[in-house]
Amino acid sequence: MNKKLEKVSLEQIDTDDRTYSVTEGRDIGKLCDSLSDVGLLNPPCLKYCPSQKAYRIVCGFQRIQAAQHLGWKEIPAWILDSALDDKTLLLCSLHDNLAHREFNPVEKAGCVKKLLDCLPRQEIVSTWLPRLGLPPKTKSLDSALAIAGLDKELRNAILQGILAEKSAVRLAGMQSADREALFSLFSRAHFSTSKQAEIIEYCRDIAARDGIDISAVLQDKRIWAVLDREQLTRSQQGEKIRQIIKKIRYPRLTEREKRFADTKKRLGLPRGIDLISPPFFEGNTYQMHISFSTPRELSTAVDRMSGIARDSALTTLLGEES
């Protein structure tokens, strides 16, 4: 590859042009320190665009940004052969970065989107996804494209850990009002990655079942009441909201769980004895757990269990099954 080292005025560099940029959401603080302490060790690569009478950055966006931040007027740079095509230059940028750092999820998504302009899908799937640390599957490519298509606020939310990548992919396919409603919820209350997925799925199902939008599901007054309770931590708010949405999604299961809890209360189970329902009330086999540490405790528990077996509350519970 033909290239020559020159000193270039920073004013001549088009820093708004992101054609070959694979960097997003990076802090240049450490790079500024490095440039201040030891100077520029590795010059960026530029391509001259005669039509714009300016240099386009191929590699070294952060270095140039840091130099600007430090008030440099000019910077040593490799000027690449202007005949090189966009594909070659994008690959230069990718290899330059891949060789020495991990990409964040938003950067990976951006790379995939840019690669799609110059390479066939299958080549990206089989060659580039593994290089980016993604599984070589079409689904990964589609997910990356979904993230790349999100607006900046949501991309930043991914980088800040507010929005899980999987959630972002789901949100990307939604109408803007639904996306904004869910994003607003995730920004205010804390949900783990799996809980975000659960909330999204519950809301989608409720909306489909009731013929309403997801944003309408999230207008439920109970949800807002939880968000207004400032004494709760964000995690506590998240858990309470999850329970509310689950109740809307599974009204009969929730009712069943409540009846079972009421029955246990009526039975007045002593410490050391617990009644366990079948998972999700599937089947009719209940279990009773006894905890004891002495023969006397066991004997007492067994006596108590005989009484529970005759209790009308238990008969009613088992009768519900038929």
Added chain:
Amino acid sequence: MKRFFPEKILVEADVADLPLTRQVIGRCDGVPVETVASSREVILEAFHNRQGDFDGKKQLLLCRNRGRFLEPCPGTKPDYRCCGYVIVHTGTGCPLRCTYCVLQAYLNNPFITLYVNREDLLAELQSSPLLQQGAVCRLGTGEYMDSLALEHLTDFVPAILPFLHKHKNLVLELKTKTTEIDHLEGADHRGTLIVSWSLNAEEIVQTEELGAAPVCDRLAAAELLIAKGYRVGFHFDPLIYYPGWAEGYKKVIDMLRESISPEAVAWISIGSMRYMPALKQTALQQFPDTTIYSGEFIPGLDGKMRYLQDIRLEMYRRVTGWLREYSKDLCVYYCMESPHIWQTTMGFAPESNTALKRMLDQQVKI
């Protein structure tokens, strides 16, 4: 309903000269044919690299089945009763587009696929230990595809009838949602074929069984075959819980009662919607407007998602009640339900899968 013809036929080079390949191509006049070196590669390519306009249901792949043609129905989990029929694997996929079809998550093959090495199928039928026990054996081709949707291309029934005639313990159940019965009307079936229709509420047929025949047409087809001496079966599977479900299913059972004599019915099965967890996402990508996955599904004892037991009991009580009004003598069974559900709604439960198999075998009159 419109008879299926593919827009394109892909032929694995290895099977290009087999009789069934030539027959299928011959019956798809004017349809472009492309020879491919390996069905596996073309399936993988389509699966991983399909573009927006790709539709595997418009393409027919003719290839060799390199595995077994016969397999016991996989519903063998001990918690739920299975009727123990034997699947005859003639191909995978069908032209219908059912939003609940388990094959969407089951197969990585987007094409409608026919296994054309029929001589291997017939050889396996001759030697399979599954069929050598002397007891009645119910075979079925409806597990991985609609049994009749491609019959006009394949002539499977006339090909297998001589074998069935020689083995008096065998009966073949052809499960369908179509009215493709032309080839059956004149067939010398001698009671070895039971043609069965999947039935559902008309609202569900219209929104979730895209491309399938309306219920009234299915029943009319059943009537025609009964007149030709066939016994028929019906499968209320999957029952779907939706607003108005009771009226919807009652109406279908009323239609059944009005058109089909219960004496001609070998069996009726009932099963509620159930699916592997992975199906939901796949199905919603294919059919974003379907609402059937928003029911109250819970993980069952076999890992499949099922309606909450209370909901299943509610539906089963009503549906079995209406079927009993139709005829008390019907052989009604549940597909993959627990003994508890049987006992609660039917008043008895088969002790084992073997007992359920025996119950159905007794309905076979060869």
